[in-house]
Amino acid sequence: MSAAEVAVRPALKELVQWQGRCPGESILIYITVGGAVTPMRVSESDSIASVKMRFQTCKGISGNRHKLVYDGRELARNDALIKDYGVNGSNVLHLVLRLSDMIFIVVRTAGGKEFEFQIDRHRNVGYLKQHIKKKGRDLIDLEGCQELFCDGEELHDQTLFGDFCYADDGVIHLVVQKSAKVDAKPVHKDLELSVVADDVSGVGGNHVTPKIQQHSVDFWFEPVFVNPNVNLFPFLWDMIGSTFDGLKQGNHPIRSSEGTGGSYFMQDSTGMEYVSVFKPIDEEPNAVNNPQGLPVSSNGEGLKRGTRVGEGAVREVAAYILDHPRAGPRLETGEAIGFAGVPPTAMVQCLHQDFNHPDGFDFSPEHSKVGSLQMFMKNDGNCEDLGPGAFSVEEVHKITVLDLRMANADRHAGNILFRKDADGRIFLIPIDHGYCLPENFEDCTFDWLYWRQARQPYSPDTVEYIKSLDAERDIELLKYYGWDVPVECARTLRISTILLQKGVERGLTPYDIGSIMCREDLNKKSVIEEIICEAQESLLPGMGESVFLESVSQIIDSRIDKLSK
Numbered sequence: 001m002s003a004a005e006v007a008v009r010p011a012l013k014e015l016v017q018w019q020g021r022c023p024g025e026s027i028l029i030y031i032t033v034g035g036a037v038t039p040m041r042v043s044e045s046d047s048i049a050s051v052k053m054r055f056q057t058c059k060g061i062s063g064n065r066h067k068l069v070y071d072g073r074e075l076a077r078n079d080a081l082i083k084d085y086g087v088n089g090s091n092v093l094h095l096v097l098r099l100s101d102m103i104f105i106v107v108r109t110a111g112g113k114e115f116e117f118q119i120d121r122h123r124n125v126g127y128l129k130q131h132i133k134k135k136g137r138d139l140i141d142l143e144g145c146q147e148l149f150c151d152g153e154e155l156h157d158q159t160l161f162g163d164f165c166y167a168d169d170g171v172i173h174l175v176v177q178k179s180a181k182v183d184a185k186p187v188h189k190d191l192e193l194s195v196v197a198d199d200v201s202g203v204g205g206n207h208v209t210p211k212i213q214q215h216s217v218d219f220w221f222e223p224v225f226v227n228p229n230v231n232l233f234p235f236l237w238d239m240i241g242s243t244f245d246g247l248k249q250g251n252h253p254i255r256s257s258e259g260t261g262g263s264y265f266m267q268d269s270t271g272m273e274y275v276s277v278f279k280p281i282d283e284e285p286n287a288v289n290n291p292q293g294l295p296v297s298s299n300g301e302g303l304k305r306g307t308r309v310g311e312g313a314v315r316e317v318a319a320y321i322l323d324h325p326r327a328g329p330r331l332e333t334g335e336a337i338g339f340a341g342v343p344p345t346a347m348v349q350c351l352h353q354d355f356n357h358p359d360g361f362d363f364s365p366e367h368s369k370v371g372s373l374q375m376f377m378k379n380d381g382n383c384e385d386l387g388p389g390a391f392s393v394e395e396v397h398k399i400t401v402l403d404l405r406m407a408n409a410d411r412h413a414g415n416i417l418f419r420k421d422a423d424g425r426i427f428l429i430p431i432d433h434g435y436c437l438p439e440n441f442e443d444c445t446f447d448w449l450y451w452r453q454a455r456q457p458y459s460p461d462t463v464e465y466i467k468s469l470d471a472e473r474d475i476e477l478l479k480y481y482g483w484d485v486p487v488e489c490a491r492t493l494r495i496s497t498i499l500l501q502k503g504v505e506r507g508l509t510p511y512d513i514g515s516i517m518c519r520e521d522l523n524k525k526s527v528i529e530e531i532i533c534e535a536q537e538s539l540l541p542g543m544g545e546s547v548f549l550e551s552v553s554q555i556i557d558s559r560i561d562k563l564s565k
């Protein structure tokens with residue numbers, strides 16, 4: 001998109017700031033966020049991180065999780081320079097704001113005791129009250145009605161937390177007071193009167209039943225089977241069944257504030273728990289109905305090199321299928337959770353008005369959305385919230401094995417959830433695998449590469465697991481489930497499996513293997529890319545894939561031998 005295509009609001013021009021730099025180096029770029037366009041002067045040698053920071057400071061935007069996108073590609077490397085990504089003067093960059101879904105809340109009782117809760121910003125005050133009743137009965141005496149106050153103002157049950165907590169890292173302080181209903185009789189009567197009045201105006205009880213009935217017919221939801229011979233595992237049926245029950249009760253999908261694409265939390269029948277996360281393919285980044293307003297891809301390529309728009313859901317399901325349990329393939333053992341802990345994921349189809357329908361909605365099949373449905377995993381946050389020092393070597397290693405096998409092009413710390421058990425042990429849960437198995441290795445990046453655990457050798461058990469992997473069997477398995485893996489992606493899986501297996505045979509650490517797979521800087525090929533080029537150059541016309549892979553395998557041997565000397 002050129003600057004000419006963008007209408008710049010004159011008032012924003014004053015935001016163009018240029019402090020103490022050599023004018024010769026400067027370029028004018030445009031940053032869009034939420035539809036508003038801001039011109040900004042930068043230097044070609046500014047880093048991505050500094051451009052983000054300057055823009056955020058200028059606009060008063062907090063948080064460090066926002067993403068910059070240029071020409072359909074995420075500028076994922078914070079230390080890379082603006083010019084490395086080919087950004088020139090007059091180019092338009094898109095900033096995708098990613099507010100945390102979780103808000104930290106401190107509740108103070110009238111007696112002065114304080115209790116901390118984490119709550120989803122899409123939930124309302126009524127939900128928090130129920131949550132406190134359910135989880136905190138022993139902690140806070142909430143018998144009878146309760147009233148919550150924030151900055152002296154009473155919060156009504158319908159108020160959404162996201163509506164009064166704008167900051168990404170905000171903490172809300174609430175005060176609990178016993179309600180008038182409990183305390184004083186005359187007020188008690190007033191309160192009851194107002195409840196009756198609510199009913200008459202249609203806000204109260206009489207209205208609830210028809211609303212639920214209405215919603216019970218206003219959705220469509222079913223699993224998608226490409227191969228009719230596939231039987232879904234019982235735990236996948238349970239997830240699908242609970243999601244269906246939630247929709248039937250009128251519990252709407254709730255869009256996450258964190259994703260670059262549309263990710264929807266699906267609720268259970270009580271509306272108190274999330275059961276799954278639905279990611280429709282037409283709302284992926286660069287897809288036609290992306291809710292973040294990212295422009296549609298001009299060549300079909302996704303946000304990461306070597307991926308295609310609309311294939312995110314298939315890759316999400318593929319990552320789950322290939323995350324084999326330690327005890328053996330899932331088809332034999334039936335175990336829900338595999339070695340790395342990818343949450344159970346299936347392909348579904350869903351029709352609902354609360355998804356993003358920029359061109360309007362009616363209850364017709366063309367508004368139905370296909371996408372991945374992943375089990376919602378209870379968590380205490382993601383790895384961006386904690387320093388990596390808190391994680392055990394084994395937990396980090398399981399993620400590294402998954403990412404190296406799948407050549408994951410989107411492993412940042414925000415895509416690893418964590419959960420603390422009662423003894424304080426931390427478990428990692430990898431999510432967001434829509435950029436796995438790319439056609440090439442160009443955008444592979446792993447945040448864990450710089451974590452100390454990545455420099456430890458794999459344990460004998462993990463080495464055993466890695467040795468048991470079989471790329472040919474994996475490709476067949478994906479085909480059985482309905483994904484006829486494109487030849488380039490199958491090649492990626494074969495090469496990454498060879499590299500991982502040869503690496504552990506020689507005692508290499510995840511860091512060593514990851515450094516072969518990832519580019520050190522954006523415009524310099526990684527070692528694995530050099531190896532692939534060398535193998536391609538050595539091929540004679542007419543030689544097939546197996547000869548090519550044999551050549552890759554030999555070059556890997558010689559490179560690794562040099563590395564281990």
Ligand SMILES: Nc1ncnc2c1ncn2[C@@H]1O[C@H](COP(=O)(O)OP(=O)(O)OP(=O)(O)O)[C@@H](O)[C@H]1O
Nearest residue numbers: 256258259260261263277343374375376377431432
């Ligand atoms: N299985 C899950 N269990 C619990 N929460 C989840 C799960 N999957 C996603 N989420 C939550 O939803 C948010 C958005 O999901 P996700 O990161 O997959 O979307 P995305 O658009 O692909 O994001 P990104 O911008 O990182 O590529 C996550 O940050 C996480 O908080």
